[in-house]
Amino acid sequence: MSRSRPVEDLPAAEAGAPRRPAPPRPVHRIRDDQEALDIAHGLAERFRVEASLRDRERRLPWDEIEAYTESGLGAITVPKAYGGTGAGYETLARVFEILCAADPSLGQIPQNHFGVLALVADIGTEAQKARIYADVLAGYRIGNAGPERKTKLVTIATTRLEETSDGLVLSGERFYSTGSIFAHYIPTRAVDAEGRALQVWARGDAPGVTVVDDWSAFGQRTTASGTVRFDRVPIDPLLVLPVHAFKDQPGLAGPISQLIQAAIDAGIAQAAFADALDFVRTRARPWVDSGLEQAVDDPTIHHSVGALATSLHAAQEILYEAGRLLDVLAGAPVTAEASARASVAVAEAKILTTEIALEASETLFDIAGSAATRAIHNLDRHWRNARVHTLHDPVRWKHHLIGNYELNGVLPARHQWN
Incomplete structure (x- = not known):
């Protein structure tokens, strides 16, 4: 079945019943950060095998997502006090980088799962934390119904939560909903009768929910x-978070969400760099004027590879450094200045991972040669993935955020894009 059209637009005989997630099952309890990284590496080896084919055929990774969930990686940020791993944010960044180097589409799918868990950590009540963390440990996946497409700003919501005689009901339409087709919970932004902002969690299998x-x-x-x-x-x-009541409370949910985005781009860069090296080693021919017998001895290629390696390693280190800062800040009450420091650190990582993802996926063709453009290799997927994902939030505003902070001491606005 083609995955490029909405299921509802397909002929009845072709469409069939849309696939939905399997019921949650208790997941493996990961002991510590190192086990999380080991499991991520193991899954990456499996996910890498058909990553190009899934991209080419637009085939959703249902079985792979189930394997990911069963591994326990989705529960690594659940605090130890609630039965989770309590893994650090540097580890979370590395896990996303590892998985996205294998298949960045698959690796991106859990981004909202961890993003909303960070918001729960910031503003959730004890009852909400106990319920949500227990569900995650029981194998529940969390998606997100993202911004609306017909409003002037992404922060405007016409999706509404209403009180009725039968209880609370949610109505609206959202887009940019990464992971929701695989999710057991689909949180979304909505407003109440007074126009106040809420985060509302709908069950993915609830009546009235349609994922297209x-x-x-x-x-x-x-x-x-x-x-x-x-x-x-x-x-x-219980699954309604009154975000309006916390608009002036500093937190780390925004920087954590951005750390994940930067890690995804670092993974895309790694994938492009690895394929560039492989193609030069195994397929590329030396330039006619070089007098060389093999492309790997070309000093101009050495220069390009050296520049890419340096930029990649620099971006990775700034990414990990930002993760370590979040680990430190998460261990104490979060002040406005601490939240700002986190946003600035992650913005620096986001700039560098964006630049290397685009550079590596473009330079790949320069050093590999025209043969690398053949459709059979599907190497353009790296640039396509980098170009689309790095638009998640504009890097030009990251430069502005950092510059205004360093020059004028202006603290960044607090939201999921900072």
């Missing part, structure tokens, strides 16, 4: 980041 795979971007093709519709969906009152 109409994501048609040229990159990150199998993230299923399309439409979610809510038609008077019943909502558990």
Whole structure:
């Protein structure tokens, strides 16, 4: 079945019943950060095998997502006090980087899972934390129904939570909903009757929830980041977070979300760099004027590879450094200045990982030669993935954020894009 069209637009005989996630099952309890990294490396080897084919055929990674969940990686940031691993944010960044170097579409799918868990850590009540963390340990996956497409700003929501005689119901339509087709919970931004901002968690299998795979971007093709519709969906009152009440409270949810985005780009860069090296070693021919017998001896290629390696390693180190800072800041009450330091550190990482993802995926063709452009190799997927994902939030505003902070001491705005 083609995955490039919404299921609802397919002929009945072709469409069949849309696939939905398997029921949650208790997951493996990962002991520590090192085990998390080891498991990520093991999964990456498996996920890498058909990554290009999944991209080419636009085939959603259902079985791979189930394997990821069973591994326990989705629960690594659940605090130890609630039965989780309590893994650090440097480890989280490395896990995303490892998985995205194998398949960045697949690796991106859990981004919202961890992003909303960070918000729960910031503003959730004890009852909400106990419920949500227990569900994650029981194998629940969390998606996110993202911004609306028909509003002037991404922060504007017409999706509404209403009180009725039958309880709370949610209605609206959202897009950019990475991971929601695989999710057991789909949180979304909504407003109440007074226009106040909320985060509302709907069950993915609740009546009135429709997830449509109409994501048609040229990159990150199998993230299923399309439409979610809510038609008077019943909502558990416990799973409503009144974000409006915390708009002035400093937190780390935004920087953590951005750390994940930077790690995804670092993984894309790694994948492009590795394929560039492999192609030069095994397929590229030396330039006619070089007098060489093999491309690996070309000093101009040495220069390009050296420049890429340096930029990649620099971006990685700044990424890990940002993760370590988040680990330190998460261990104490978060002040406005601490939240700002986190945003600035992660912005620096985001700039560098964006630049190397685009540079590596472009330079690949310069050093590998015209043969690398043949469709059979599908090496353009690296640039397509880098170009699409690095647009998640504009890097030009990262430069502004850092410059205004360093020059004028202006603290960055607090939201999921900072």
